Amino acid sequence: MRSLPPVLLSTLLIGSLVACSDESTDDDPGAGQSVVTEALGDTVAKLALTSRIDAFGPRITAAITAPDDAVSMQIGLDPNFGDDDWQPLADSAELPAYEGYQEVFARFRSDDGTPSEFTVAGITIDSHAEAATASPPKPAAVGLIAPNAIEVSLEVGRVQRGVGRQGDTYLGDTVDATTLDRGWTLTGDDAPTLSVARRVSIPTDGGRDTNGEMTLFPMRHTVTLITSAPLVAGSTYAVGSPLGTSIEFTVDDRTQSSPAxxxxxxxxxxxxxxxxxxxxxxxxxxxxxxxxxxxxxxxxxxxxxxxxxxxxxxxxxxxxxxxxxxxxxxxxxxxxxxxxxxxxxxxxxxxxxxxxxxDDSVWSALATTVARSLYYNRSGIELNAPFGSFVRPRPDHPDDGMVAYATDLTAFEASEQTDETVFDAIAEKATTTPVDDAWGGHFDAGDWDRRPQHLFMARQLLDIARRYPDAFADGSLNLPESGNGISDLADEALWTVDLFQRLQLPDGAVRGGIESERFPDWGTPSWNDTIPRYVYAPDAWSSWVYASVAADAALLLRDVDPERASKYERSAVAAWTWAESQETPQTEGDPSNAKVVSQRAVAAASLLELTGDAAYGSVFIDIAPFADGPTSPLACHSNEWCDAGWRYLAIPEQLTDPSVRTNIVASFTELANRIIDASEQTKFGWCLEDPGVPMVWGMGVGGNPHIITVLRAALLTDDQSLFNAAQRCAAVSLGANPTNTSFVTGRGQNPARHPLLSDSSFGGVPVWPGIPVYGTHPLADLSWVEDYRLKPAGSNVEGADVALLESWFDLPDVAALNEFTVFQSQAPVVWAATALAESAARRR
The missing domain is CATH 2.60.40.10 (Immunoglobulins)
Known part of the structure; x- marks a missing residue:
């Protein structure tokens, strides 16, 4: 039986380069002001991190103990350094940072030019924690939203996560929200009188008691105060709260922050x-x-x-x-x-x-951080130094006693069911036949499945690695595979490709991934989970998806690792051949069967480029909707005809049909223009991959900016207006929205902090940077959230009243808001941010 070891350690006993930080201290829970780092064993370097907040945001100071022979160093918030980033050796460095958990990467170079491995340290920055946990709580922020309107933010409490089933600990006082509806004061020279215009109280986190019930709710109370006259520029005022605490500010429209x-x-x-x-x-x-x-x-x-x-x-x-x-x-x-x-x-x-x-590194840095986050989503591997700032034991590996059994249910059949029925269907068709080598791939958020859709993540990463080979060079992500001569982004993609290759049967059929018997139990991190695992039976849909990605892997590796490339090529052709011999699965409610047929088309396009066999091209033309003219929808949000058309355009022109190419380009540009027309009708300029898509479950305003269609059209036409629109839509995801939320963890001054992440909720693992969460969802569709989370917390927000762009709550167990998947969240952001970086570099 696997034990539950402590994960966040102040001292790590592994690796030659070791640095790890405490997330908090007893005196200051979560403020990020203290950190312990220590390296034992074959020590090469140490980092000790502290943070401070100034008028332009958080800053990290790294105290550096370098190797004795070091003469230069590289240091930053991600490991994607270039040769120009070497700087003279110093004993400290200060870095601009963000809120949330931050990682600092450093490496060193000696006189002979040899770079060391990375040293990685982490620190949590929470600039409002001290005010929130004071007794009584203090206002954390104040600012004008209009010349005669003040907005005050009073945060109350924090949750300290327990490990396993210990339950969480609430830090700080609790406050009856209704006491904040009156009793506010404004003092200062000739201070005008105040009236309370409104109060909005929402939870900022959710913690569980020892029974697993979510009963601990830190809160943010946002109070709008109207003054009887505009405040005077240059004057200093103090806003007093009904709790007897206050916050002082000077009216200066060039320095004072405004939440508006x-x-x-x-x-x-x-x-x-x-x-x-x-x-x-x-x-x-x-x-x-x-x-x-x-x-x-x-x-x-x-x-x-x-x-x-x-x-x-x-x-x-x-x-x-x-x-x-x-x-x-x-x-x-x-x-x-x-x-x-x-x-x-x-x-x-x-x-x-x-x-x-x-800065010219803004988009590439974001792409690197999100790509790095995929490493922390790996299954079947221990997370450890020198590749990260914390330890997570190896989950779901057969050498640790995990056995996956075959089920006769296919992944396609499972994809046609709901969460309420799929687990019963798995169990009904379960067998007692163990499946060898069923390990690896990437987890998503709060569960341990690895489905065929995860290959969409690999497809997008391999596309970037081929299209922009210098964006993620070997060593750029600090992975265990770094140094193998292959793009690090490709290495990350292949971690999932190799899982499905191991699941391939001798006749070429590809089993559709791994699923648990049920969702994880509360209090159980991934490495302690003993819920039975099942491997889906083969189906044509899974095999076509795999064939497309394995062919892309073969193409990427053909010149750098011919032997491995040949293995992927044989595997891809075998998967295609088996799938072609099977009955095509039919999607319920869609006569066009785009979900399935589009994946056959993607596989045909990839194999056409890989083999040069015109038969694959004929299949593509016969089944894709591009032969007779432009088509819509492309469904980039579900990787359907969007991926098929895009993949066909990447094939050398002499192997393709010119009219089909023309129609694909027109399909992208026409849909992109409709998307932009719709975006122009929004107040904050957000995008949807298709204007008809509902804004639910990650398809609204969230970490994924939904700009794949627009960017692909921009890259095909070099239309600057499309690039401009994509940049604007991406900004909404990163803070340019009414809640001032960056929906990517660890990036921004107000990032999402509590994604649905079981290892963080129950295993002591920090919420690493780079996770794009789903984001807004209509509260009216989530009555259980209102009844069992918001109301018990003391919130006054009701589904009928809250605007959709404000309908997001940073609660770690609300999947519709804070879940993420490797293929719907991380991969699209990596793809889009890299495309934005490369297109901007071309224009400079």
Whole structure:
């Protein structure tokens, strides 16, 4: 039986380069001000991290103990360094950082030019923890949202995660939210009187008691106060809370933060179209917002880089979804600012956004962080130094006693069922036949499945690795495979490809992945989970999906590892041949059967390029909808004809049909233009992969910006307006939205912190950076969340009243909001961010 070892250690006893940090101390739970690092054994280097907060955001100071022979070093928040990033050796370095769990990567070089392995350390930054856990709690932030409207944020409590079934611990006081509806004061010279306009109280986390029930709810109370007269510029005021605590601020629209000004918190490339937004709820804006809104872009030394006039974004039916914002919104366009630096956007007489960078590494850094997060999603491998900042024992490996049994249910049949029925179906068709070598692949969020759709992640990563070979060179992600001569992004993709290759039968049939008998039990991390595992039976759909990706792997490796490439080629052809001999599965409710037939077409396109056999091209033309003209929908969000058409265009032209190519390009451009037209009808400029897609379960505003269609059209046509639209839509996911949330963990000044991640909830593993969560979902469709999470927490938010773009709560067990998958979340962000980085580099 597998034991439950401690995971976050202040001292790690493994590897030649070891550094690990405590997430908190008893005196300051989660503020990120203290860290312990120690390296034992064959010690080469150490990092000790501390953090501080200034007016332009968090900063990490790394105290460095370098190897004795080191003369230079590289250090940063990700390991994707270039030769230009070597710098003289120093005993400390300061790095701009973000909120949430942060990792720092460092390596060193001696006189002979030999680089060391990486040293990696981690630290959690939570700038509001001290105020939230004070007794009584103190207001954490205050700012103007209009000249006569103040918004105060009072956070109450934090949750300290327990390990296993210990239950979590609530830190701090609790507050009856209704006491915050009156009793606020404003003091200062000639301070005007106050009235409370509204209070919005929502949970910021959820913790479980020792029975596994979620009963511990830290809260954020956002109170809007209207003043009888505008506050005076340059004057200092103190806002007093009904709890007897207060917060002081000086009215300065070039330094004071305003929660009403929203920008991309990760930043912008110098060549990007750059927009931010100013929004005020309709009940406040009627009396408080000037008819003309002026703004400035201010750099770190206080200099104005640009002044401008905002444009109003009005919409009563946003992309056909109704009014999903319920606010008056202005767009602040500062595309003319191209000088690299750290900036804020500031609205006259109001205040400023959070800080952001204008830098040519913004998109590549985001892509690297999200790609790195996939390593932490691996199954069947121990996570350890020097490849990361924490330890996670190896889960789901046969050498540790895990046995997976065959079920006669296919993955396609399972995909046609609901969560309520699929587990019963697996059990009904379960056998007692063990399946050898059923390990590896990537987990998703709160469960341990590895399905054929995970190969869509591998497909997108391999596409990037082939299209932009220098973006993720060997060693760029600090993986166990680094140094093998293969792109690190390809290595990550192959971790899942190899699982399905092991599941392939001698006749070529590919079994459709691994599924548990039920969802994980509470209190059980992955390495302690003993729920029976089952391997799906083969089906044509799974085999076609695998054939396409194995063929792509063979193409990528053909010149760097011919033997491995040949193995993938034989495997891909065998999977195709078996699938072609089977009856085609039929999707219920879709006569076109796009879900299945599109995967056959992708496989045909990949095998056409791999083998040069025209028969594969004939199959593609016969079954794809592109022969007679442009087609829609492409369904990029579900990897259907979008992937098939895109894959066909990557084939050398002499092997393809010119008219089909033309129709595919037209399909992308026509749909992209419809997407952009719909986006222009939204107040915050968000995108959907298809305007008809419902904004639920990760298909609304969240970590995935839904710009694959638009970017592919932009790359095909070199239409700058499409690139501009993609940049704008990506900004919404990264903080330019009404809740000021970056829906990617560890990136931004207000990132998602509590994704559905069982190993973090129950195993002591930190929430690593780079996880894009699903994001907003209509609360009216989640009555259980309202009844069993919001109301017990003391929230006053109701489904009928909350605007969709504010319908997100950072609760770790609400899958519709905080789940993620490797193929719907991480892979699309890696693909999109890399495409944005490469296209911007080409324009510079």
């Amino acid at each position: 000004v929203h920008a991309n918190q990760v930043g912008y490339d110098p060549a990007d179209a750059k927009v931010a937004y100013y929004s005020v709820s309709e009940d406040v804006s009627k009396a408080a917002v000037a008819p003309e809104v002026r703004f400035a872009v201010v750099n770190q030394d206080g200099t104005e880089a640009l002044r401008g006039i905002a444009s109003s974004r009005t919409a009563t039916d946003e992309a056909g979804k109704g009014d999903v914002t319920a606010a008056k919104v202005f767009q602040l366009d500062f595309s003319a600012v191209t000088t690299p630096g750290r900036y804020k956007v500031c609205v006259d007489t109001v205040g400023c956004s959070g800080a952001f960078d204008i």
